[in-house]
Amino acid sequence: MALTVAAAALLASLGAAHAGTLDDVKQRGVVRCGTSPNNPGFAFTDSAGKQRGFDVDFCRALGAAIFGDIAKAETKVVEPRDAFTVLATAGVDVLTHRFTWSFNRDNGAGLEFTQALFYDGQGFMVRKSANVKSVNDLNGATICAAQGTTTELNVADYFRQRKLTYKIVTFNGTDPARLAYDEGRCDAWTNDRGSLASRGQGLKNPADHVILPETISKEPVGPVVRDSDPKWAHLVRWVMFATIAAEELGITSENVDELKASSTNPEVKRFLGVSDDLGQKLGLSRDWAYNIVKLVGNYGEIFDRNLGAKSPIGLSRGLNGLWKDGGLIIAPPFR
Structure with missing residues (x-):
């Protein structure tokens, strides 16, 4: 009994140490994401020495949501065998990596898979x-x-x-x-x-x-965080949902300013922070979702430029199409 209580207390103290990830990120002034090494289309360094890719853009979406600045999203290349240790020891705040959401990884390993963003096999x-x-x-x-x-x-x-x-x-x-x-x-x-x-x-x-x-x-892939900070997990999950909802609502990086100024669609107005302040529940500013779309784009834009027809990879959307187009990508309502 004493050993059990002591073990529980130790786990609780470890959880408390990571309970303020968002506060740590804001204090540090940058969100750190672990990405896979040299994976064209997903995470790679281009000829100009700049990190690019589908997974990198979702890290930048976090920077846009938290700071309104994609330059405050920092990627760190980690090998698959080291990634979970790097996350557990707070070397990164989130893994935007190529890890499959599986039972054993999601149970008992101190990890939480927030949202499947890419369906593979x-x-x-x-x-x-x-x-x-x-x-x-x-x-x-x-x-x-x-x-x-x-x-x-x-x-x-x-x-x-x-x-x-x-x-x-x-x-x-x-x-x-x-x-x-x-x-x-x-x-x-x-x-x-x-x-x-x-x-x-x-x-x-x-x-x-x-x-x-x-x-x-089946290989559903998405961001991974420590399971000791549910507030941070919620934030990461809804940042991902924001990119999807933007595509569902027809909001792009090119028309977001126009829609913010003139749209009469209640969900668009809520989403962009015109009528409601949804950001406060996440510890973010009112225009957090607007910043994501303006600075990074919606899910379709992110997919197309990194993996789709506008990229050298040339992947079709397939299962990664929106639910209304027969795919599996869907976001809960923003209300």
């Missing part, structure tokens, strides 16, 4: 010259994968269920796995399909490779 890339048409053709294959991810377990489950043999070779990070595959050390390379499409741009001859048609898992 695990796939396999192979050389066209191998004439492999299906995952079933990989019986006996050597497969490259990143260490510390869910991909190993997914491969094991899929191949065991189909009585297929394989050898998995893991590497310390996604880039080493890609390089090993590119050097011919593996017959196939496995990762989320979105990452295969983006990181595949870094292969010596991208056109010589193809992603197989099967998707062997």
Whole structure:
């Protein structure tokens, strides 16, 4: 009993240490986000030395919401195997990374997944010259994968269920796995399909490779925070919802000023802080959602410029389309 009480007190004290993340962020003057390394379209450094990508833009959305300034959003590249430790020790305030929302990660690990922002699934890339048409053709294959991810377990489950043999070779990070595959050390390379499409741009001859048609898992991806600060988790979640709601309401970075000045739509007026002050419940200013759209854009704008038709990746929206268009992306009402 005494040990149980002592353990509970210790956990409570640890939770209290992180109970004021928003206050810490405001005092520091910058919000810090952990991002994945060298992942074109999601998080990468461009030729000018600037961080760009889908995950980076959602970090900037936090900077816009909290400070009204995207320059006060700081990204820190962390390897998958280190990311949760970096978050737990307050090295970053949030992970806008490529981590799948799973039961074990969301229960008992001190983590909270706030919102699925990108729906993906695990796939396999192979050389066209191998004439492999299906995952079933990989019986006996050597497969490259990143260490510390869910991909190993997914491969094991899929191949065991189909009585297929394989050898998995893991590497310390996604880039080493890609390089090993590119050097011919593996017959196939496995990762989320979105990452295969983006990181595949870094292969010596991208056109010589193809992603197989099967998707062997569901991989909902979104920001992760410590579970000791529910106020911070709410803020991160609703900042993400704001980008989605803006697209649902037809609010873009180009028309947001006009709509703020002239819209008669009650939800648009609430959302932009014209009629209601929704920000106060999050510890933010009245125009927090306006700042997000003005400085970063809505979900569709963020997707299109980083991953969609306006980007080198060229991904279709698919499951990442709005719910009204047959996708899974939806935001609760702003009221």
